[in-house]
Amino acid sequence: KNEVEQSPQNLTAQEGEFITINCSYSVGISALHWLQQHPGGGIVSLFMLSSGKKKHGRLIATINIQEKHSSLHITASHPRDSAVYICAVHTGNQFYFGTGTSLTVIP
C-alpha cells in the first residue's frame, strides 16, 4: 500500500468546471505539498501546507490533519490548468509522493 494515495487518477473536465483532487496519506507528516507538472516535465510547487487552508488565485488547498486528507480545488478551470497534479508529504525525515492526477480541461 502506498503511503500517499490520490484520486482520481485521471480527470477530464469542461472549461469553467470546479475541480477537486483528493490526497490521503497514512503517515505522520510535518508538511504536505501540492505540485503541478506540465507535459514538458517542468514542476511547479503550488502549495505547502501543514494545517488549514491556502488560496492562490483560482487554486485552493485544504488539509485535515486528523483525517490525514488534503484536497486541491481549482475554480473556473481553464485548458492551461491541464497538467499532472502530485501530492507529496514530508514526515520530517522522508518524502512520499502520490502517483499523480492527470487533469485535462477541454475548451
Next chain:
Amino acid sequence: GAVVSQHPSWVICKSGTSVKIECRSLDFQATTMFWYRQFPKQSLMLMATSNEGSKATYEQGVEKDKFLINHASLTLSTLTVTSAHPEDSSFYICSAPTSGRAGTDTQYFGPGTRLTVL
C-alpha cells in the same frame, strides 16, 4: 521567485559511460537539494538528499556508488550516473528549498534532465 536550473536538459549516451547532471540555485543558497527520478507515466521518486559540505543521504534501494552526488557549494549539486545502462534512462529532476529546512519548505524544482542510454 527562486530559480533552479539544470544542465543539460537532455543527454544521450552509450551504455557504460558516465553522465554528470548539474543542479544550480540561481538566486539563493541551498544547503540542501533533492534529486528525483521519474519514469514515464510514473510519479516522482526521491533518490537522495544532497547536503552541502557533507555526504548525501540516499533512499533505500538507490545505489550510492552508481549515483554519485557532490554538493560542493551552496549553489551547485551534481549527480553523476556512473556506468550508465539503458535501465537508467529516465527523467532526473532536482529541487531545493530556499530556507534549507528540508521538506518543510516550498520546493523549487529544476526543469529536469532527460537521460537516454543507448
